[in-house]
Amino acid sequence: MFGLSHCSTCQKAQDALEEHGWSVQFRDVQKEPLSSDERAALVAEFGDKIINRASLTWRGMSEEERAADPVAMMGDKPSVMKRPAIRAEGQTALGWTANVKRAFGVPA
Numbered sequence: 001m002f003g004l005s006h007c008s009t010c011q012k013a014q015d016a017l018e019e020h021g022w023s024v025q026f027r028d029v030q031k032e033p034l035s036s037d038e039r040a041a042l043v044a045e046f047g048d049k050i051i052n053r054a055s056l057t058w059r060g061m062s063e064e065e066r067a068a069d070p071v072a073m074m075g076d077k078p079s080v081m082k083r084p085a086i087r088a089e090g091q092t093a094l095g096w097t098a099n100v101k102r103a104f105g106v107p108a
Contacts, residue, residue: 001013001014001017001024001025001026001027001084001085001086001087002027002029002034002042002081002083002084002085002086003026003027003028003029003081003083003084003085004028004029004030004078004079004083005026005028005031007083007084009083009084009095009096010026010083010084010096012096013084013086013096013100014026014084016101016106017104017106019106020104020105020106021105022088022104029074029078029081029083030078030079033075033078034074034075034078036071036075039070039071039074039075040071042074042081042085043070043071045092046082046085046092046094048070049082049094050070050074050081050082050085050094051070051073051074051080051081051082052080052081052082052083055079055080055082057077057079057080058080061077061080065077082094082095083095084096086100086104088104091103091104
């Protein structure tokens, strides 16, 4: 799971997954930045949905910053990444919605 340790959604997702038998390896993308290749893989998997346009980080960015390539944008401002991004047993998911919960066997 990729996210931010201070993100309440990431904390809820991690707790719920562990409660339902998942072993979660969490990576805080601010403390342990993703490589360019890792960011590019997330963009390839999730497209522009990987950028959280509702975040405070996004709202504080200039139009020029918002126009940047998502791979570079996440490198410059890791907190602009939508989270959590989850990879497990061939599944990938973004966010912590009811559909994501159901996909991982967590009651929605």
